[in-house]
Amino acid sequence: MNGGAVDLTAASTSEALDDIVNVRDFEAAARDRLNRVHYDYFASGAQDEVTVAANEAAFGRRALIPRVLRGPGAPALETTLLGQPASMPVLIAPTAFHRLAWPEAEVATGRAAAAAGVIMIAAMLSTVTVEDIAATGAKLWLQLYVQPDLAFTESLVRRAEAAGCGALVVTVDSPALGRNERGDRNDFHDLPPGMRCANMGGDGHVRDVVLSPEISWRHLDWLRRTTSLPILLKGVLHDADARLAVEHGADGIIVSNHGGRQLDTTPASLDRLPLIADAVAGRVPLLLDGGVRRGTDVAKALALGAQAVAVGRPVLWALAVAGEAGVRRLLELMRGELANAVTLLGAGAPADVTRDQVVP
Numbered sequence: 001m002n003g004g005a006v007d008l009t010a011a012s013t014s015e016a017l018d019d020i021v022n023v024r025d026f027e028a029a030a031r032d033r034l035n036r037v038h039y040d041y042f043a044s045g046a047q048d049e050v051t052v053a054a055n056e057a058a059f060g061r062r063a064l065i066p067r068v069l070r071g072p073g074a075p076a077l078e079t080t081l082l083g084q085p086a087s088m089p090v091l092i093a094p095t096a097f098h099r100l101a102w103p104e105a106e107v108a109t110g111r112a113a114a115a116a117g118v119i120m121i122a123a124m125l126s127t128v129t130v131e132d133i134a135a136t137g138a139k140l141w142l143q144l145y146v147q148p149d150l151a152f153t154e155s156l157v158r159r160a161e162a163a164g165c166g167a168l169v170v171t172v173d174s175p176a177l178g179r180n181e182r183g184d185r186n187d188f189h190d191l192p193p194g195m196r197c198a199n200m201g202g203d204g205h206v207r208d209v210v211l212s213p214e215i216s217w218r219h220l221d222w223l224r225r226t227t228s229l230p231i232l233l234k235g236v237l238h239d240a241d242a243r244l245a246v247e248h249g250a251d252g253i254i255v256s257n258h259g260g261r262q263l264d265t266t267p268a269s270l271d272r273l274p275l276i277a278d279a280v281a282g283r284v285p286l287l288l289d290g291g292v293r294r295g296t297d298v299a300k301a302l303a304l305g306a307q308a309v310a311v312g313r314p315v316l317w318a319l320a321v322a323g324e325a326g327v328r329r330l331l332e333l334m335r336g337e338l339a340n341a342v343t344l345l346g347a348g349a350p351a352d353v354t355r356d357q358v359v360p
């Protein structure tokens, strides 16, 4: 348990990482260290958690076909997303409340992202300000829940611009909060004393955040007029919405079901990707999140139409196990697995894996 007494010494964090061989290993290690209520908050999904399971299962249902004797050489993993170079097509998905996992919170995550050269999407509901996360040197995008108080929303946009964020990620799958029954059983509805939503006004209570059913395309049009930062919509699952997103000037789309935490029994995000890729037809980049745990998962998502993927819970587990060092290790593991998968697929880069190399 890390109930306020986490051992932050280098020796203890490196020992904590001794038995970590793959991304999934982090979850069991984190479970041993975390307060049970906080573990449940991270791990849980909505209601029966059907979609949580579906996300990972969808990768398991698809098989990869290697091409041979192409001699592509060592794989190049670097990519550019909305004008921003990244060392690999794997981003850190926005997840709230990193301080529940580790005292240095989003600053530790940001340092690991900076060291790895990956893009971190900071959650609006971070426990450290966006300015302090930006100071880590990470390539940063900021996730927003558009607040009906547009003056407040605009002030956050200006802060993101001033802090050097490279894009805004507007979460559109949250006109209400999903029904989280583990949270209900644990009576977990706000942050413990001493922790706050650092970007929000007042006391930074979670209950003051508005997830409004009134948010509409009009708000996106307003945001489009308000900032010149690239805007991605996160949480699109319907191909018609993907087309509307492009028409309304979105610069990118994240195919996502919020890690199964919003509407339960939505399909796996991977299952919606090919349809959405066809609808968007390359007009804007597509990202995917939900259940990405292996380098082979990244290869499958890219072959089915994504330019990059984002990883949510594993980052929280890695943070809980060893803070910055944990997240660095996680990103190294993802990078190593992706390089290995791409090589074994006979490709020179993740983007060179083709749709015909993924079969049911």
Ligand SMILES: Cc1cc2nc3c(=O)[nH]c(=O)nc-3n(C[C@H](O)[C@H](O)[C@H](O)COP(=O)(O)O)c2cc1C
Residues within 6 Å of the ligand: 041, 042, 043, 055, 093, 094, 095, 096, 123, 124, 125, 143, 171, 234, 256, 257, 258, 259, 260, 261, 289, 290, 291, 292, 310, 311, 312, 313, 314, 316
């Ligand atoms: C504990 C937790 C908190 C999250 N908080 C946010 C959030 O504040 N904003 C948001 O857009 N998505 C949030 N998400 C969803 C993630 O961005 C992402 O869609 C999801 O975690 C991806 O699935 P994965 O965890 O299987 O990788 C959260 C997810 C988790 C697990």
Ligand SMILES: CC(C)CC(=O)C(=O)O
Residues within 6 Å of the ligand: 096, 125, 177, 206, 258, 261
């Ligand atoms: C407090 C929530 C709105 C944060 C979130 O998006 C989540 O837990 O999935």
